[in-house]
Amino acid sequence: MDELCRRLARDVDAAFPDLVSHLEGRLYTGLRRLHGDAAEDLTQETFIRAYRALRTYDPERIRSLRLDGWVWTIALNLGRNHARDRARRPIPVPLDDRHGVTDPEPADVAAWDRRLRRLPAPQRTAVVLRHVAGLSYPEIAAATGRPEGTVKADVHRGLARLRRIIEEET
């Protein structure tokens, strides 16, 4: 990751495609958990914004970036706007219940999405960033704009709640 930062600091255009291939899997998987089918557009838009920002940063700033956390800051922002826009303009619900399903999810992925959806939003975000995206607590704190202690508590409560949900299932 530090190596990637150094290369980005030297030449954003040359190194950026590697940033995309390096982060897209985790970013997309995380955004799927948080925003479902919108993840595709959100992933794409996040990278485009990241690129535009990098073009304006000086090399020193790029070298000191924590790429994961920084990219997730952009993604969470876009996700918030997306959720707000969607709330304002409700999507018409088609009559059959297959709406919005692009690819059938493997059963366990669908099960995890169902469980995660039962968490309050701050806990869900914190759990996904920590355990699906693999961010550190300081990174999550920076990306969500919440104190590190609060974020830690959210992750612990979220995990505890998930365990209870799983117990209820059996």
Added chain:
Amino acid sequence: MNVEQELRALAETPPPTVAAGVLLGTGLADGYRIFDSPVGAVAVAFNPAGVSAVDLVDDDLEERFTERFGRRLLAARPPRGWETKIGRAIERGTPGDLPVDLRSVTAFQRTVLEATARIPRGQVRPYGWLARMVGAPGAARAVGSTMARNPVPLIIPCHRVVRSDGRIGAYSLGGPGRKRVLLRHEGADPDLLEMWAAKGVRYVGSETTGIFCFPTCRHARRIGDRHRVEFRTDRAALEAGYRPCEVCRPR
């Protein structure tokens, strides 16, 4: 069940359209699509600034593009409405309202290419004429190399630019044979052009009007055989009392 481990194992691969969309959206890659043309299938590359390249379709297409423009090239759908405009620009041999991205050439070359785009369909002009049109009379050679560097042949019709002696000359999009095909497709007879060049006929005048033109000017084509005078140089035409046509501007 270990919740943390299970969450960590959730991994989905984004569809390839995501990375492609990022590269196109950031301008790190251009998209391309295959179009029909009078010389067969061609690849037309585009980015948000406009159409950036027209090239023959073969295995080295993407490599050639990256080498020349420093960006990747990916198969993609053109922006809304561009598909029709591209098809029309190829058929008419001029950009019309299609944006063209000429950032890959120098300011001088850009001016030359813009002047080239205004040569009417089915007509040809020599390099020296183009040089004069862009205010650089002496720069016929630089004009010639601009034609060779035209990133968007067919759409900017460099096939309508011929050697100063009237011969059809080289063509960047696959050689002179294709240049002849294109001219014929537009209703200009390449054999006739070569014949005039061989005879040294570079201008024709009308005895009736006292005006001289390039032989392919639409006014020249209207001259009846009985009133038609041929000239080897513009000077000869002027000395014979003819004045240059204001449409094709032979001098």
